[in-house]
Amino acid sequence: MFYGISLTAILVALWLTLSGPFTLSGDYPIVMGLGVISIIATVYLTYRMRIVDRETVPVAPAVPLFAYWGWLGGEIVKANLAVLRLVMKPEIEVEPRLIRVPSDQRSELGRCVFANSITLTPGTVTVDVEDDGFLVHALDNSFTDPAGFAEMGARSDTASDGRKKRTD
Numbered sequence: 001m002f003y004g005i006s007l008t009a010i011l012v013a014l015w016l017t018l019s020g021p022f023t024l025s026g027d028y029p030i031v032m033g034l035g036v037i038s039i040i041a042t043v044y045l046t047y048r049m050r051i052v053d054r055e056t057v058p059v060a061p062a063v064p065l066f067a068y069w070g071w072l073g074g075e076i077v078k079a080n081l082a083v084l085r086l087v088m089k090p091e092i093e094v095e096p097r098l099i100r101v102p103s104d105q106r107s108e109l110g111r112c113v114f115a116n117s118i119t120l121t122p123g124t125v126t127v128d129v130e131d132d133g134f135l136v137h138a139l140d141n142s143f144t145d146p147a148g149f150a151e152m153g154a155r156s157d158t159a160s161d162g163r164k165k166r167t168d
């Protein structure tokens with residue numbers, strides 16, 4: 001029942017965010033009615049398919065995911081500034097590298113979030129996904145700090161399922 005209510009609340013919030021105006025004047029009652037019908041139909045079909053569970057409605061990682069997005073935004077800004085400093089020098093002195101970054105996420109979603117986060121960060125691109133990690137191209141040797149990748153990996157793992165990894 002919790003996941004059904006959560007799914008409905010998420011769909012209502014998403015629909016209201018994407019639909020624009022919230023007035024009931026003019027043609028908007030039709031739009032509002034169609035929105036309500038589509039949300040009811042979606043919730044009904046997910047119940048009928050018996051897929052309303054923790055995986056389909058991932059409510060638990062919502063807060064850690066938003067926190068991760070904020071942290072990642074800060075990292076993207078810092079990386080943009082670092083790349084800008086590199087390329088604005090009169091003599092470009094970049095040392096591109098291919099490195100292997102270990103990945104020990106608990107889920108495939110965590111691995112996907114980690115790989116995409118690396119690619120979103122300017123100066124690094126995930127080139128290949130392997131069983132135990134990723135092959136990453138870095139624009140410069142200064143972007144290959146293992147501690148930075150380890151922190152991003154741990155944060156992406158927490159953000160993907162809402163639970164911190166046990167360290168024992």
